[in-house]
Amino acid sequence: MALAGRAALRWGPRLPSPSAAPLCRAAGLPAACERRYSSRGKEKLDMSTYPVESIRNFSIIAHVDHGKSTLADRLLEITGTISKTDRNKQVLDKLQVERERGITVKAQSASLFYNHEGINYLLNLIDTPGHVDFSYEVSRSLSACQGVILVVDANEGIQAQTVANFYLAFEAQLSIIPVINKIDLKNADPERVEKQIEKLFDIPTDECIRISAKQGTNVEKVLQKVIEKIPPPQCTPADPLKALVFDSTFDHYRGVVANIALFGGEIAKGHKIMSAHTKKRYEVNEVGILTPDEQPTHKLYAGQVGYLIAGMKEVAEAQIGDTLFLYKQPVEPLPGFKSAKPMVFAGMYPIDQTEYNNLKSALERLTLNDSSVTVHRDSSLALGAGWRLGFLGLLHMEVFNQRLEQEYNMSVILTAPTVPYKVVLSSAKLIKEYGKDQITIINPAQFPDKLSVSEYLEPTVLGTIVTPHEYIGKIITLCQDRRAVQKDMLYIDENRVMLKYLFPLNEIVLDFYDALKSLSSGYASFDYEDAGYQSADLIKMDILLNGNPVEELATVIHKDKAHAAGKLLCERLKETIPRQLFEIAIQAAIGKKIIARETLKAYRKNVVAKCYGGDITRRMKLLKRQAEGKRLMRKIGNVEVPRDAFIRILKREPDK
């Protein structure tokens, strides 16, 4: 598993291997070849034949599953970037988790070459992630673009993320090409979707292109629109070099590979450059374009998008949003963007402290490729030395954890996710200790007692929900149950409603999305954006097993919710913890006060009745699996708990 994962990380199982030469196109056209070989013995492309006027930089944005990756696959095929086979699925999604979950979590770029009316165009496609957790990556990718293709499913219509993505592009003043995808489906209703787009985004219905990315219908037309509607970048090679770093990855052989967009000048091997952010100097080793694999070129020119390798050892040196320039010709840095803001924090600990160093190096390597994860060292009495990690959202946390397992073969203890609370201190002693009167709490263990606090603050988000109208009642009830306040309600057509709610972030972090999906039979969609802090009546709740606190489950919670949440957690734990040889008291406590209790009785009989006649091979397998499972058990006092039990408990299933 682990090895396969590592391979998939680098190349993706369906990308051509060096022996699969037929996929490499003849010289003159960029080749989709493996990275390690692409820099050697290969004709370098001359990019000077693509002046600014013939360049278009664009992204595809869409709600998850509306066909973004499929459209990208078709565009790559039509332009000859990859050969046309029926195996091209999610070509740009290289990570194993992306393919398994059918989502994009990491932006990828590809340069496409396309002849339109006798002119050779260079079209740079910057693929974007398709989940709310990664909207930060979307806005980052958009900064390198002048336009977007907004893909909407002809059956599902506008969804919450469509709205969010549209506004990201709209606010960045990008040209928007609306595309209605999946018109081949039986229930497709492009007219209705066109009307929604008109109503919500003010785009005339006749500007929408109806396509089927799966079957290739009208995809050429999309490319033509890209050329006609999206302006070329406004810059010239005559200016001094000005390159925006909009993404970076880490290659174990060559160090940091920075994805750059040139807003002026040109760049080539041997140039001496400087980072506006770190002020460090580098010499360029290699530049090139992504097709989508790296294809070295002699130079990159203003308006072009590609990659750069310049001896940077850490991804932190290629800070996303940073500006690179020739160190003899300093320029005004481009307005960078805000660094990613973690919404969810969780403690991560090795199951066994002897694994600490291995986990440390795995974390270091993985965060090289995922700079939106923040890492702080942390330690706890119960769990030993570990880290507190910050993630963009719960999916991001799951994906990160899955990558740790798949690509680094690491199994870890993960504590209950918590959102960053703020606390206004009243205790002079604490103010002195922290050196300020307002602190951010990302670990429930550090939650200060009410006596030394004048106010607790919780983060909020503005959530957008799009749903068929028959589910409104249930959704409103759900939102109220989550302490949300309605801000807006709008019919986007006769059947669909868009709702806006101000949510406390901690009410949606774990399972709101699942609950929403479940009560709307999957039809409602959800997206959210940061909306600042609000005052809240917060307390810390502990969960005890036979009197011993379970550190993974300590949570900060709204006072009104503590009893119900404590009771529910205890009930869930009772169902999840396997019966043992002794009775287990499961309790929820606030301070010393027990607010809920369940009792898990001891096993009185646990022995298989018949153990002969049949084969015991199967039985031995089961026992051995249980024995090996002992290694992965977390011991709280005497109580053995399966390692994944806590996260399973926290992720409530709404139908239960």
Place this chain on the structure above:
Amino acid sequence: APCPQWPYCRKRCSYCNFNTYVVPAVDEAAVRSCLVREAQTLLRLSQVHSVSSVFFGGGTPSLASPGTVAAVLEAVAAAAHLPAGAEVTLEANPSSTSTSRLAGFRAAGVNRLSIGVQSLDDAELRMLGREHTAAEARKAVEAARGLFPGRTSIDLLFGLPGQSRDAWAQRLEAALGLCDDHISLYQLTLERGTALAAQVRGGALPEPSQDVLADMYHTARTVLAAASFRHYEVSNFARKGALSTHNLSYWRADQYIGVGPGAHGRFVPRGEGGRSREARVQILEPAAWMREVQSQGHGTRSRVVLSPLEQLEELLTLGLRTDEGVTHERWGHFSPQLSLQAVFGAPGEARALQQQGWLVLDSGGLRCTWAGLAVLDSLLPDLLWQLQRV
């Protein structure tokens, strides 16, 4: 110890997931010759000199004719020494145990009978899909005791859907009045894929509660101990020394040879130069098994060499089911280098379990306490985990 399997039944019971077949007509002569042939081949392969027991299981082996049983026993005696005192058990259903048939089996060489009574209540028997009534079961047991005095065992099930503690106590009382010197009491396991399990899952029948099951087991242990039965294995009780030699050898991890469709075995194939104990399974489907036996002499579907660790794991898992536990002698047979004391006497899981009163390690070996035996499956993962780390 060969265990010939007769894979056929007249009807499938609602709780059974064994490898059994209900067919309109069995070509008994063909099955017989294949059982004989396979028994000869495998005995030769094992190079076992002396056979201490033979167990005819199934299926319903009492549906076979006494002639078939005799033929297999003759083949065993021809391939290896079969002492006069060797235990020869036949599993029998009350519906195929007329006195004359039983006399025929005795004449064929059977000297111990295990009767699948299962329950002494007609409603329960119907739920279990049994072909016989309680009265027929009584008659069968009485007939068997007449022919095999002191060597008749009965099987009973407890924990049936809807069965109360009191109902079970009554069945037990009735069984005590009927039985000979050996009783096997099995908690009903709702096996996946059986009709009974589907009924319980679908809600048509109630699932017995864990507490009730524990009480039933406890009651049975207490009542049988009071009636002078020795609780010598998790589900087996005997008095006057009427322990089943065959099953004991299985729990002691002796060698045994499975003969017939779907039979399982554990032995060292010395005849072909083998030196390691193997886990063997014969082909499941009778027709395919017969074709293979006819062409190859045996119908082995799979054979897997057991590593020394795996052998010890099996020994521990099986041995701890018995009241004698795993003796130092048996352990030493499989692990001459590392003693039981060295593995489980060191600080670790086993020692903690001893301190908590579930296990005993002493001059007799490693075994469960009275309380420990009822929760053995919670002890084993800890013990295997400790063993794996050695």
